[in-house]
Amino acid sequence: MPQKTDYDAVVVGSGPNGLSAAVRLAQHGLKVLVLEAKSTIGGGTRTQELTEPGFLHDICAAVIPTTAGSPYLSSLNLEDYGLEFIHPEIPYAHPLDNGEAAVAWRSLNKTAENLGVDGNAYRKLYHHFSDNWDALSEDLFGTLRIPKHPLLMARFGWYGALSAKFLGNALFEHPHSKALLAGCAAHSIMPLTIAFSASFGLVLASSAHAVGWPIAKGGTHSVTNALASLLKELGGEIETEHPVSSLKDIPTAKTILFDLTPRQITEIIENKAPDSYLExxxxxKYGPGVFKVDWALSEPVPWTNEHCRKAGTLHLGGTFDEISRAEQDVWDGNHSRSPYVLVSQPSLFDESRAPKGKHTLWAYCHVPNGSSLDMTDVIEDQIERFAPGFKDTIISKNTMNAPQFQSYNANYIGGDINGGAQFFKQLFGRPVLKWDPYHIPGTSMYICSSSTPPGGGVHGMCGYHSAExxxxxxxxxxSDKN
Ligand SMILES: Cc1cc2nc3c(=O)[nH]c(=O)nc-3n(C[C@H](O)[C@H](O)[C@H](O)COP(=O)(O)OP(=O)(O)OC[C@H]3O[C@@H](n4cnc5c(N)ncnc54)[C@H](O)[C@@H]3O)c2cc1C
Structure with missing residues (x-):
């Protein structure tokens, strides 16, 4: 006789994947409880006044193309629960030293037209992927299986399996096209010389033309607040300030889903799974960490290049080769003195983020895993390089190093924001190579975090597949339709 349990399913962790899993299960009438260690929900999507009253900062995720492009989240009508996307006029820009900037417009053609000799190559590379985004995302955000769109995926695999460096050199001559590719590929937090690093560049660059690189009005917490509202409407429950350190901390349930990474899971489940799996x-493997700075500013950043003033996201670090060197340094365990810096300037497009006339700025760079070195000066120098006078606009700032990120969210082991390194082996076999990477063998327990396919980002697809x-x-x- 099956034993009576308090819940059908308990989800540990309320990040976008935990909540997506919970919503998917509740959509099928299951009784679901989400347990969250911290006092607020959201994991990597929280928004808070980190500097001054009235200045709202995204603590982690700020720019959310993968939310807009997520097959599951797009099906949930989250706008009915308060999520509103704001699209900056320019999705991302990449300033260079001579006052020029490479610019990715929402329009593929407009972007290509500004890339001189590389215009045709850029258009040819990306148009299949951006024109067929729905089909591409169905396979890219899907599970390990025969692709539903084999020709498109074969084309994607042909280019994506390369290193970003090889792809950039093979297709492009213009420093702007190469810089755009480097800026997108470096989101992978891997050297640009490693196989499959091109795939990150292709996905992100294509998404800019297909679905844009939006921010959420009011801050990224709107995504998980919307998911939580939907979950409650479906009868689900959420309990905050409920850290789970052993299975005894979890009410009885037919199944448990962990929105956590392998290190925490092995501690919680102890010897419940086969030794070979636990090994x-x-x-x-966890990847490099991050060092982040949030600023309250008296005025917008004085970028030398005017296009940078209209871009939601900026990739700093200079040419392809400079960024490649910086990412290699970090991968080798060193701190780059001229790092690749990701910048988001949300208050230019969302006036709810700062008091009238004032602004917020968000930036981080990659550092070796666990590093507590203060990178504030290096990051500010990198911004000043492309925006002289920036330092004079600073009212105040808040910094977080890699160990502080881990204290903030136990999933960020050593400051790794993606739930594990995303090199070839762990891109497909995440956390372990098997047809169903979500199921913990020999148990009724599952993993639903970004440590499973398709990996990091605010797309909820790890949660969705785990729930399936x-x-x-x-x-x-x-019931899988995605
Ligand atoms: C600085 C930074 C910038 C980023 N920028 C972007 C971006 O611009 N765009 C983007 O798409 N993504 C970005 N990301 C990545 C994105 O935030 C993550 O990929 C995403 O949040 C992963 O979701 P998740 O649900 O798997 O886990 P998480 O969001 O990490 O959620 C896990 C939750 O589990 C809770 N938890 C952990 N341990 C326990 C426990 N033992 N008991 C109970 N609860 C527990 C945590 O408190 C947390 O709430 C960024 C991340 C960081 C840190």
Missing amino acids: KLKDF SVLKNEFRIS
Whole structure:
């Protein structure tokens, strides 16, 4: 006789993946509880006054093309629950030393027209992917299986399997096209010389033309607040300030889903799974960490290049080769003195982020895992390089190093923001290479965090696929349409 349990499913962790998993299960009438260690929900999507009253800063994720392009989140009508996307006029720009900037417009053609000799190559590379984004995202955000769109995926794999450096050199001559590729590929937090680093560049650059690089009105917490409202409407429950350090901390349930990374999971489940599996979880590799600065500013950043003043996101660091060197340094365990810096300037497009006339700025660079070195000066110098006078606009700032990120969110092991390094082996076999990477073998427990495919980002697809696996294995419900 099956034992009576308090819940059908308990989800540990309320990041975008935990909440997406919970919503998916609740959509099928299951009784679901989400347990969150901290006093607020959201994981990597919280927004807070980090500097001064009235200045709202995204603590982690700020720019959310993967939310806009997520097959599951797009199906939920989250705008009915308060999520509003704001699209900056220019998705991203990449300033260079001579006052020029490479610019990715929402329009693929407009972008290509400004890339001189590389215009045709740029158009040819990206138009298949951006024109067919829905089909591409269905496979890219899908599970390990035969692709639903084999020709498109074969084309994607042909280019994506390369290193960004090889692809950039093979297709482009103009420093602007190469810089645009480097800026997108370096989101992978891997050297641009490693196989498959091009795939990150292709996905992000294509998404800029297909769905844009929006921010959320009021801050990224709107994404998880919307998911939480939907979950509650479906009868789900959320309990905050409920850290889970052992299975005893979890009410009885038919199944448990962890929105956590392998290191925490092995501690919580102890010896419940086969030794061979636990060994593989322990062998899971974490990637470099991040150092982040948030500023309250008296005025917008005085970028030399006027296009940079209209861009939501900026990639700093100079040419392809400079960024490639910087990312290699970090991968090798060193701190770059001229790092690749990701910048978001949301208050230019969303007046709810700062008092009238004032602004917020968000930036981070990659550092070796666990590093507590203060990179504030290096990041500010990198901004000043392309925006002389920037330092004079600073009212105040808040910084977070890699260990502080881990204290803020236990999933950020050593400051790794993606739930594990995303090199070839861990891109497909995440956290362990198997057809159903979500299921913990020999148990009714599952992993639903960004440590599973398709990895980091605010797309909720790890949660969605994990919930689908739960529905199929534990409740004999098969409903996957994505
Ligand atoms: C600085 C930074 C910038 C980023 N920028 C972007 C961006 O611009 N765009 C983008 O798409 N993504 C970005 N990301 C990545 C994105 O935030 C993550 O990929 C995403 O949040 C992962 O979601 P998740 O649900 O898997 O885990 P998380 O969002 O990490 O959620 C995990 C949750 O579990 C909770 N938890 C952990 N341990 C326990 C426990 N033992 N018991 C109970 N609860 C627990 C945590 O408190 C947390 O709330 C960024 C991340 C950082 C840190």
